[in-house]
Amino acid sequence: NAGVTQTPKFQVLKTGQSMTLQCAQDMNHNSMYWYRQDPGMGLRLIYYSASEGTTDKGEVPNGYNVSRLNKREFSLRLESAAPSQTSVYFCASSRDRGGSTEAFFGQGTRLTVV
Amino acid sequence: QKEVEQDPGPLSVPEGAIVSLNCTYSNSAFQYFMWYRQYSRKGPELLMYTYSSGNKEDGRFTAQVDKSSKYISLFIRDSQPSDSATYLCAMTPYSSASKIIFGSGTRLSIRP
Numbered sequence: 001n002a003g004v005t006q007t008p009k010f011q012v013l014k015t016g017q018s019m020t021l022q023c024a025q026d027m028n029h030n031s032m033y034w035y036r037q038d039p040g041m042g043l044r045l046i047y048y049s050a051s052e053g054t055t056d057k058g059e060v061p062n063g064y065n066v067s068r069l070n071k072r073e074f075s076l077r078l079e080s081a082a083p084s085q086t087s088v089y090f091c092a093s094s095r096d097r098g099g100s101t102e103a104f105f106g107q108g109t110r111l112t113v114v
Numbered sequence: 115q116k117e118v119e120q121d122p123g124p125l126s127v128p129e130g131a132i133v134s135l136n137c138t139y140s141n142s143a144f145q146y147f148m149w150y151r152q153y154s155r156k157g158p159e160l161l162m163y164t165y166s167s168g169n170k171e172d173g174r175f176t177a178q179v180d181k182s183s184k185y186i187s188l189f190i191r192d193s194q195p196s197d198s199a200t201y202l203c204a205m206t207p208y209s210s211a212s213k214i215i216f217g218s219g220t221r222l223s224i225r226p
Contacts, residue, residue: 004157040122042202042218043158090157102148103214105157 002026006091006106013081013113021076021109023091031094032074033058033103034066036087043090049074081113117141120203120217128225133190137203137217140184144205144215147179149188152200152219161201162188193224 007022025032033048035058045058049068063085065077074093078085088110092103120137127133135149146165150158162177164170164186170177176189186205190197203217 040218042118042120043216045214092157102160102163105159107157108155 004091004093004104004106006089006109008109009107010110011112013078013111015082015113017081018077018079019081020078021089021091021111022073023075023106024073025091025093025104026072027093027095027104028071029093029095029104030071032068033092033094034064034074034076035090035092036060036085037090037108038087046076046089081111083113085111086113087111115140116218117215118203118205118217121220122218124221124223126223126225127193129193129195131193131224133193133197133222133224135188135190135201135203135220135222137186137205138184139186139205139215141205141207141215142181142184143207146206146208147177147186148204148214149175149177150202150204150216152202154199158202195224195226198223 004025031050034046035043037043044060046060046064047058047066049055052071055066067075088108090108091106094103118139149162151161152158164177164179167179167181174191178187200219200221202219204214206214
C-alpha cells in the first residue's frame with residue numbers, strides 16, 4: 001500500500017519558471033491538502049480539497065494554483081516561481097466525512113528557487 | 115501572535131530519560147489535539163490523538179490536554195534513540211482534518 005505519493009522529490013527552479021507538483025493517494029480518501037514547511041514556521045496549509053471537484057484556499061495560497069483531477073490526484077502549480085517559494089512541500093490526505101482528523105502525509109518535495 | 119506556540123528546541127536528553135514536549139494555544143474553540151512525529155526528510159505521521167481535556171496513554175507515550183490553561187503536553191517514558199525526531203503538535207476545532215493548525219515543531223535528540 002503506497003499511501004500518499006509525491007513527485008518529484010527534489011526540484012531546482014529559476015525565478016519565473018513554472019512547475020507542477022503531483023500527488024496521488026490510494027486510500028480512497030475524500031480530502032487532500034497541500035502544505036509547505038519552512039524552518040520555525042511549522043506546516044502551513046496552501047490549499048485543500050474536501051472532495052473531488054472542490055478546492056479551497058488555506059493560510060498561504062498566493063502564488064499557487066491547484067487542481068483536483070479526480071479522487072486520487074491533487075496537483076499544485078507554481079506559475080512563476082519566486083525565491084520565497086523555496087520550501088518543502090507536503091501533500092496529505094484524510095478520510096473525513098465521518099469525523100476523522102488524521103491526515104496522512106507524503107514524503108515531501110524539496111523545492112529550491114534560485 | 116501565532117494560534118499555536120511550540121518551543122523549537124533542539125532538545126537533547128540521554129537514553130532512558132522522560133521527555134516532556136509542550137504547546138500552548140490561544141483559540142479556545144480547539145477541541146481535537148494531535149501529536150505528529152516527523153523523522154528527518156520524511157513526512158509527518160500521527161502519533162497520538164485526544165479529544166477535549168484529559169490524558170491518553172499509548173505504550174511509552176502519554177498525551178495530556180489542559181483546556182483551562184490552553185496547554186497540551188506529550189510525555190515519552192524510557193526514551194530511545196529511535197524517538198529522535200521532530201514532534202509537531204496540531205489542533206483543530208472541527209472533527210475533520212481540513213482546519214488543522216500545526217505548531218512549528220520541537221526537534222528531539224536522544225543520546226545513546
